[in-house]
Amino acid sequence: MDKSITVISERNRIFRHRVELSGFDDLYADVPKAYGGEESAPDPHDYFDLALGACKAITSKMYAQRKKWPLEGITATVTRDDSQERKGVYKLDVALEFHGIDDPEQRARLEEISDRCPIHRLMTEATVDVSTRTIVK
Known part of the structure; x- marks a missing residue:
């Protein structure tokens, strides 16, 4: 079974990305501040x-x-x-x-x-x- 997850950079954000998974609300990923991220979502x-x-x-x-x-x-x-x-x-x-x-x-x-x-x-x-x-x- 093929299943795709799409990860898209968020505009005007450092490392935050939107995660699209068919049939679900969007998820988000970021990195900790120690690595230059905003810690706005799980890494x-x-x-x-x-x-x-x-x-x-x-x-x-x-x-x-x-x-x-x-x-x-x-x-x-x-x-x-x-x-x-x-x-x-x-x-x-x-x-x-x-x-x-x-x-x-x-x-x-x-x-x-x-x-x-x-x-x-x-x-x-x-x-x-x-x-x-x-x-x-």
């Missing part, structure tokens, strides 16, 4: 990290619903350690809180299932090929 790293947290939460919720477990909600907190990123090490710690689940075995199973979410596997098991090209209109 690309934030979107990368939040994709993992959201995928783990959604995958866990889907599993709990199928099992008819009493999961009321999930809080996923993703903490980034990018201090070694330039050396090729990018660490994400995901803390999951399963609201309404008191059974330790169910919580452990939900944590295990969260590690099988598509984004976790994409980040840790897949080879991602990126091709970049310039177009002239």
Whole structure:
């Protein structure tokens, strides 16, 4: 399935970009002030990290619903350690809180299932090929 996301520079802004994704309200991306941005929106790293947290939460919720477990909600907190990123090490710690689940075995199973979410596997098991090209209109 092909899906396109279009990222367009915002006029009169330093690094802020509008992100168009068919069927959704526009999103925005910027960079922190430390890198010359305005910090007016999440930066690309934030979107990368939040994709993992959201995928783990959604995958866990889907599993709990199928099992008819009493999961009321999930809080996923993703903490980034990018201090070694330039050396090729990018660490994400995901803390999951399963609201309404008191059974330790169910919580452990939900944590295990969260590690099988598509984004976790994409980040840790897949080879991602990126091709970049310039177009002239």
